[in-house]
Amino acid sequence: MRWWDIERVLGLEHVLFPEDAWTAGLFWSELAHARGPGATRRYLVAESRAPGGEEHTLVGYGGLAAVGGTGDIQTIGVLPAHRGTGLAARLMGELLAAADAFGCHEVMLEVRVDNAPAQRLYERFGFTRIGLRRGYYQPGNVDALVMRLETPAPSANSSQGTKTHG
Numbered sequence: 001m002r003w004w005d006i007e008r009v010l011g012l013e014h015v016l017f018p019e020d021a022w023t024a025g026l027f028w029s030e031l032a033h034a035r036g037p038g039a040t041r042r043y044l045v046a047e048s049r050a051p052g053g054e055e056h057t058l059v060g061y062g063g064l065a066a067v068g069g070t071g072d073i074q075t076i077g078v079l080p081a082h083r084g085t086g087l088a089a090r091l092m093g094e095l096l097a098a099a100d101a102f103g104c105h106e107v108m109l110e111v112r113v114d115n116a117p118a119q120r121l122y123e124r125f126g127f128t129r130i131g132l133r134r135g136y137y138q139p140g141n142v143d144a145l146v147m148r149l150e151t152p153a154p155s156a157n158s159s160q161g162t163k164t165h166g
């Protein structure tokens, strides 16, 4: 994901996370940490092209932050029409590879307790439930499950945290 993707990403953001959509400013600030030697973020977009067509449509995205040797899945989402094809799994695989490259020894995430498809995705990758954050998602006062995946790499990085929905 680059800055010129942000407008299209925001269009998806409101479809995928209608209750707590990120602002343009938040994406700008995340992407500001995604390049250069001190980078602590990895953000990806997934695009689809109709057979024979020229136009690339944005259909999903995901992002990871590396904070003090801990990776955090900041966000991940796929447009409804493109779900069930393994796209989120491909995005997640890339984000975990980025966590490894950042030297993370663990990857964490929060997920709504009522979001079964996302929980299945994370469990397929080996994430386990380690806790609950009560009322994490506002409005609606929905609890978040905290999930964790231990990764083999040694710890290395530090950076700011962000409230997440991934």
Ligand SMILES: CC(C)(COP(=O)(O)OP(=O)(O)OC[C@H]1O[C@@H](n2cnc3c(N)ncnc32)[C@H](O)[C@@H]1OP(=O)(O)O)[C@@H](O)C(=O)NCCC(=O)NCCS
Residues within 6 Å of the ligand: 016, 017, 076, 077, 078, 079, 082, 083, 084, 085, 086, 087, 088, 089, 090, 110, 111, 112, 115, 117, 118, 120, 121, 165, 166
């Ligand atoms: C959670 C979410 C990202 C999953 O996206 P997805 O692209 O459908 O995920 P996948 O295709 O990788 O997996 C979905 C299902 O398709 C299946 N699948 C079908 N074809 C597949 C293939 N070729 N490869 C892998 N899995 C495949 C998977 O096994 C999985 O089945 P399951 O849900 O019964 O376990 C999506 O539902 C979403 O965007 N939700 C809204 C945003 C959101 O809640 N994000 C998470 C915030 S914490």
